Amino acid sequence: MHSTDKIDVKKALNEKGGFQVWWRLLRPHTLTASFVPVFIGSMLAFSEDSINIGLFLAMLIASMLIQSATNMFNEYYDYVRGLDTEDSVGIGGTIVRDGIAPKTILRLALAFFGVSILLGIYICVESSWWIAAIGLISMLFGYLYTGGPVPIAYTPFGEAFSGFFMGTVIIGISYFIQTGELTVDAVLVSVPVALFIGGIMMSNNIRDLEGDKENGRKTIAILLGREKAINFLAGMFAAAYIITATLIAAGILPLWSFITFLSIPKAADVIRKFRTGETPLEMMPAMAATGKSNTIYGILLGLSLLISRFI
Template structure:
């Protein structure tokens, strides 16, 4: 099946999924699995199912975001950081929803497998994750339209995915797993905040009340940097208290990437200048997360 404009339907769905953001869903799975593997728990089937389900849910969430932003009039032909499938007429809004629901359906079946493998605890955690995805994107007042969106992403993508990924391997989780996930929460929240700094003018016109709109651009940049600092400063503290092994300090090798986004986000004033730093923040999250996961595995 083809979409208008020459691209295939699958191609449009791919770009709607915002592929550069999908590593944000994969990294916490890798880290949670690495924590479990370091304690002798690893099974390939649950790992692959968790990884694919997490990425598909993130892709579907991105598609829902584009659908609802279009419905609320936030997206225009001049918008930066969107696929443009709807506003440029390449796909109908209904086709976007169908794509998102297809991904959710596949994720549901993978989730049922994970519940079968991991038991009631996975069912409870999975329901919390599904609820988080819904209230973030949908409903009369989605969290994505408020100043609490980064906090929600911190908890659901930074912490909950790590906890579930660990639990499907080890059969349960403990407080140290939650604490170990905190640096990833800070970085994934920073990705979203960079996105919201870029989009603050269009979001204001659409009635959103995101952090940069509530606190102003300089306030948004300050909070962004606090999330980055939280991630990098928490790792040595966790090592000092024995929550993660000393080898987790490998994550600090990503400091050069940190410096680039730390400086760049403050210098960029218009959406086209900020957009590369959204992607660079996602890249920082990826590199930090891979090194952090390796460190956890080596421990």
């Protein structure tokens, strides 16, 4: 590829220097996958009892640090394996376009893990040491997601693992540290959230389908093909809303949770954007819209639980 093409990619992505280099490294559009579950799990606990703000903030920061570190491991190991170039879309680009040393990215990821461990110790002291075991397992899978001999993100199981650990596990921990128990209802509430978070990974894989195929990955998007993968993503969204309605009908979620259906237009917009986009750059708006869909749905669900606490 010519150097002019490389410059065009950087301009098209509107990448700037300074602080924004480090901000992009965090891949902020993905951080909704860590904020939303903590918010929902905490609001679910608050709807039933009270809430410890210190534990809520510690859990929120720790989750976002682990998510950010996972993104950094992704940046580092994709570079080491020769998968990222100056023309790669969907990455922070801090190594291949901004010249940040790979070891700096790796050290920063490990530092984020270190801080999250300290926050985890505080959470354990205030709740239960069982959280330490779960937290360490989650961090291990965060590393194995793109590190290790067979990265999970390169297999058909990326969506399932990301949805489970970032959705169900984080909601479960957030609920448990506030209430001292984990209920079946809390697990059921986590299912639609897990689907939305898995959808973020699915969107990423649809956008990167051609490049991933060339590099030997076996994601669901590659196995299904572009059109079927988009239909699969639409099915994930539909399932999330159907499960939400079922939980409301069963009395597990309050009637106020119907406000989550206000996020349907944004989810539909994701599918429209994917159907009209052809290149990774053209599909970037669809990827961004996927993160926004998760954010809107999650915030509305959390607010519905908060409202039910007082009404």
